[in-house]
Amino acid sequence: MGISIGLVGLGSFGGQFADLFMSHPLVDRVALCDREPERIRAFADKESWKGKFNRRDAYASLEDICKSDVQALVVITQHWLHAPQCVQAMEAGKHVYSAVPVITIPDGDETLEWCNRLVRTVRQTGLHYMLGETTYYHPQAMYCRRKAAEGAFGEFTYAEGEYFHGYDRPDCDLRDVYRKRYASKAGQEWAGIIRERYFQKGILESPMHYPTHSTSGPISVMNARAVKVSAFGQKPCSSDPYFDHQSFGNETALFQMSNGSTMRICEHRECSVGRETFRVYGTKGSFENNCWKSYAGEVSLSAKEMRDPLPPEVAEAFAKAAGHEQFYGGHEGSHAYLVHEFVDAIAHERRPAVNVWQAVRYMAAGVMAHKSALRNGEPLDVPDWGDPSK
Numbered sequence: 113m114g115i116s117i118g119l120v121g122l123g124s125f126g127g128q129f130a131d132l133f134m135s136h137p138l139v140d141r142v143a144l145c146d147r148e149p150e151r152i153r154a155f156a157d158k159e160s161w162k163g164k165f166n167r168r169d170a171y172a173s174l175e176d177i178c179k180s181d182v183q184a185l186v187v188i189t190q191h192w193l194h195a196p197q198c199v200q201a202m203e204a205g206k207h208v209y210s211a212v213p214v215i216t217i218p219d220g221d222e223t224l225e226w227c228n229r230l231v232r233t234v235r236q237t238g239l240h241y242m243l244g245e246t247t248y249y250h251p252q253a254m255y256c257r258r259k260a261a262e263g264a265f266g267e268f269t270y271a272e273g274e275y276f277h278g279y280d281r282p283d284c285d286l287r288d289v290y291r292k293r294y295a296s297k298a299g300q301e302w303a304g305i306i307r308e309r310y311f312q313k314g315i316l317e318s319p320m321h322y323p324t325h326s327t328s329g330p331i332s333v334m335n336a337r338a339v340k341v342s343a344f345g346q347k348p349c350s351s352d353p354y355f356d357h358q359s360f361g362n363e364t365a366l367f368q369m370s371n372g373s374t375m376r377i378c379e380h381r382e383c384s385v386g387r388e389t390f391r392v393y394g395t396k397g398s399f400e401n402n403c404w405k406s407y408a409g410e411v412s413l414s415a416k417e418m419r420d421p422l423p424p425e426v427a428e429a430f431a432k433a434a435g436h437e438q439f440y441g442g443h444e445g446s447h448a449y450l451v452h453e454f455v456d457a458i459a460h461e462r463r464p465a466v467n468v469w470q471a472v473r474y475m476a477a478g479v480m481a482h483k484s485a486l487r488n489g490e491p492l493d494v495p496d497w498g499d500p501s502k
Contacts, residue, residue, distance in 0.1 A: 113140070114137070114138045114139050114140035114141075114459065115138060115139060115140065115141075115183050115184060115455065115458050115459050116139075116140060116141040116142075116143070116181070116182040116183050116184075117133060117139055117141070117142055117143070117182060117183065117184045117185070117186060117455070117458075118142070118143035118144070118145055118169075118171070118177045118180065118182040118184070118185045118186065118206075119133060119142065119143070119144055119145065119185075119186045119188070120145040120146075120174055120177060120185050120186060120187045120188065120189060120197070120201075121145070121146060121187060121188040121189035121190075121211075122144065122145075122146045122151040122152060122154070122155065122188075123146075123151065123188075123296065124292070125188055125211065126186075126188035126189075126211070127151070127154070127155075128441060128442055128447060129186065129188060129441070129447060129450075129451060130155055131160075131433045131434070132430060132433070132439075132441060132447060132448060132451040133186060133451055133455070134155075134160070134161055134164055134165070134433070135160075135429045135430060135432065135433035136426065136429060136430075136451060136452065136455045137425050137426060137429050138455050138456060138459040139164065139455055140164065141164055141165075141166075141169070141182070142161070142164045142165050142169070143165075143169035143170070143171065143177060143180060143182050144156065144165065144169065144170050144171070145170075145171040145172070145173070145174065145176070145177040146172070147172060147173065147297050147298070148296070148297065149172070152170050156170060160433065169182075174197055174200060174201070178200065178201055178204035178206065179204070182206065183206065183207060183458065184206055184207035184208065184209070184240075184454075184458050185201045185206045185207070185208050185209070186208075186209040186454070187201065187208055187209065187210050187211065188211040188244075189211070189298065190293060190296070190298050190299060190302065191211070191212075191213060191215065191216040191322070192215060192216060192217055192302055192306070193215075193298065194210045194211060194213070194214060194215050195210075195214055195215035195226035195227075195229070195230055196215075196226070198210050198230065198233075198241060199226075199229055199230060199233050202233045202234065202237050202239045202241065203233065203237065205237070205239070206239065207239050207240045207241075207458050208239070208240070208241050208242070209242045209244055209450075209454045210241065210242070210243055210244060210471075211244050212243060212244055212245050212246065212322075212324050212325070213243075213321075213322050213323070213324045213474075213475060214226065214227060214230065214243060214324075214471050214472065214474075214475045215475075216317075216321050216322050217306075217310070217321070218306070218310040218311070218315045218316055218317050218318070218321070218357075219310060219315050220318075220321070220479040220480075220482055220483055223321065223475065223479050224476060224479055224495060227471075227472040227475055227476060227497065228497070230468050230471070230472065231468050231469065231472060231497045234467075234468045235501070240457060240458060240463060240464055240467070241464075241467065241468040241471070242453070242454045242457065242464035242465075242466050242467060242471075243324070243466045243467075243468075243470070243471035243474070244450045244454075244466070245324050245325075245328045245450075245466050245471070245474065246325070246442075246443035246444070246446040246447070246450065247324070247325050247326075247328045247329050247388065247390075247443075247446070248328050248329075248332055248446070248450075248465070248466050249445075249446035249449035249450055249453075250329070250443070250444045250445075250446055251415040251416075251417075251418035251419045251444060251445065252329070252389070252390070252399070252402065252418055253328075253329050253332060253333065253390075254418060254419055254420045254449075255399070255404075255413065255417075255418035255419075256329075256333040256392055256399050257332060257333055258420075259397065259399070259404065260333050260334070260335070263396075264394075264396060264397045264406075265392065265393075265394030265395075265396060265397050265398070266394040266395035266396030266397065267371075267372075267394060267395045267396075268334045268336070268369075268371055268372075268373040268392065268393070268394050269373050269374075269393050269394060269395060270373055270374050270375070270376075270392075270393045271330035271333070271334060271369075271373060271374075271375045271376075271390065271391065271392045271393065272330070272375070272376045272377075272378075272390060272391045273325075273326035273327055273328075273329050273330045273375070273376075273377045273378070273389075273390040274326055274377075274378045274380075274387055274388065274389055274390070275319075275323075275325045275326040275378065275379050275380070275387075275388050276378065276380045276383045276385050276386060276387040276388070277380070277381060277383075277386060277388070278380075278381065278382060278383050278384065278385075278386065279350075279352065279354045279355070279361075279381045279382065280352070280354075281386050283386070284386075286354055286381065287352070287353070287354050290354070306357075311357050316357050316358060316359040317357050317358050317359065318345075318358065318359050318360060318363065318482040318485075319358075319360065319361075319362065319363050319379035319380065319381050320343070320363045320365070320379050320478040320479070320481045320482040320485070321478060321479065321482060322379070322478070323377065323379055323474065323475065323477060323478025323479075323481070324471075324474040324475065324478075325388050326377050326378065326379055326388070326390070327377055327473075327474045327477045327478060328466075328470075328474045329389075329390035329392075330375050330377075330390050330392055331375075331470075331473060331474060331477070332470070333390075333392050334369065334371055334373065334375075334392065335371075336369045336370045336371040336373065337369065337370045337473050337494070337496050338367040338368075338369060338370075338375065338473070338476070338477040338480075338494040339367070339368045339369060339370050339493070339494060340367065340368040340491055340492065340493055340494060341365050341366065341367045341368075341477065341480050341481050341484050341491070341492055341494055342365070342366050342484055342489045342490070342491045342492075343363060343364065343365035343366070343481040343482070343484040343485040343489060344363070344364055344365075344484075344485055344488070344489050345359060345360030345362065345363045345364075345482075345485035345486070346360055346361055346362040346363070346382070347360060347361065348360070348361035348382065349361060349382055350382065354381075358381070359482070359485075359486065360485060361380070361381050361382035362378070362379070362380040362381060362382055362383065363378075363379050363380070363481060363482060363485050364376070364377070364378050364379075364380075365377045365378075365477075365478075365481035365484065365485070367477065367481075367494070377477065377478075377481065379478070389401075402414075402418075415444070415445065419445065420449070422448065422449070422452060423452075426448075426452050427439070427448075430448050453465055453466070463500060467500060469497060469498065469499055469500050472497050473496065473497075476494055476495050476496070477494055480492050480493070480494045480495070
């Protein structure tokens, strides 16, 4: 028997996941929720959805869909809404999947409190929370976790994670991203709130407040947490309006990890390259640039070789919905894996891999890095919320 699931937020990013969730063999029923009705119609009118979607399962607000009897909600709304909406959904009795990051707001202390609330809500309700961190299911991350499980790295010594995303990158101009976010109904409301609550008080945004693409790879592979951080920021070199409310254009952090290794994390928005990657080094083996290296030699790897296999029936259903065999979706093919992990975890009543304890570790590392950068590199402790209850 399958599960029922509600998709909350059907904009450009949420829409990329809709067909995957609908077509998963363990999903029997799909509900749709968006403040803008035309987004719901885009899927409700599709012939392929008629077997799992009934027009009675269309909702215009999170409050309404929380009153429904669906088991789980997939929250892919604007990033400043993620944590509050996930708490609201769990308090209403729903398992939740959250798009990345946990939340992005200018105030680091407030971000850490939302991390605390999420962990507390999971513990109190017994429900599952999963962060849809795309890097976790990049082929490189899947391969490295397999090698780590084999002990092939030996003792971890050092790791690096990078998210180099220039604000004016031709294929994804961050100014355009901002314009689109603030053009939505939620964005128009947020524009006034963020200005009054934060910017007018001198609390500015930071690249390290969206750290999960760079932190999740090394942390998940080493299965270690950040303990202490020293970080530095570079003031924007450009007078572009994108930086009007940014503390730094680039931030770089060095962490002491719980396993004794060190980890360098870069979140750069003024750079001439676009790169989202990580490297991990150990006493027996290391991984960098899609290559496994050890004293025995080097092995270059393709994405297909690095990926974990999906269950055949899931891969077949995704391929049928997509109309072709390249069904993995965006962000280096991570979308299909994220969808399968959440659906399978809820259907089989198990904790998702990217659970709330992992999610807050990825997030807290960036928050404390920014705090250190504001203090010119002062070493700071990174908070942690422990491990899941056994």
